[in-house]
Amino acid sequence: MTLIRRTAPVTFRQAFDRLFDESAFRPIARSHGAPARLPVDISSTDEAVTIEAALAGIHPDDVELTVHEDALTIAVKSAAETESTADERTYREVRRSHGSRTLRLPKGLDIDAAVATFENGLLKLSIPRAEEAKPRQIPVTATTEAAAAVVAGEISTEAPQESADEA
Secondary structure (H helix, E strand, O other), X not given: OOOOOOOOOOOXXXXXXXXXXXXXXXXXXXXXXXXXXXXXXXXXXXXXXXXXXXXXOOOHHHEEEEEEOOEEEEEEEEEEEEEEEEOOEEEEEEEEEEEEEEEEOOOOEOHHHOEEEEEOOEEEEEEEEOHHHOOOOOOOOOHHHHHHHHHOOOOOOOOOOOOOOOO
């Protein structure tokens, strides 16, 4: 007995899509210079927003931070040249890389008080919240306490009287 297995026909589009899904055509992170993506961690507290970006192998002078309206752009540009001579040949290698990532910032941040540090390939940006944007507590007074304050004369319930000069 012979088994025949029938498969659904593959269209040209499916074959073409499958070709580019293979790992040989996927972008690979570069081992030198800027990575293919700039990975970031964002955390937020009542006091500030903190953004950390892993920029391994990047010099701090090659990092540029720009804020325009409510968008933060982290840009990395680096260039390196090496030259070596072996026998009668001179080998020269020039590497240039660049990349950027733009993040939307929440409203109510004090951009002028932002602090950026770079240590061991980790960029850390801390942007404090503006005083107006920080959460505040509103005291709640019980109605019995408010009534006692009125009786004690601490709070006036009467409307202000007009003086004869104002009339």
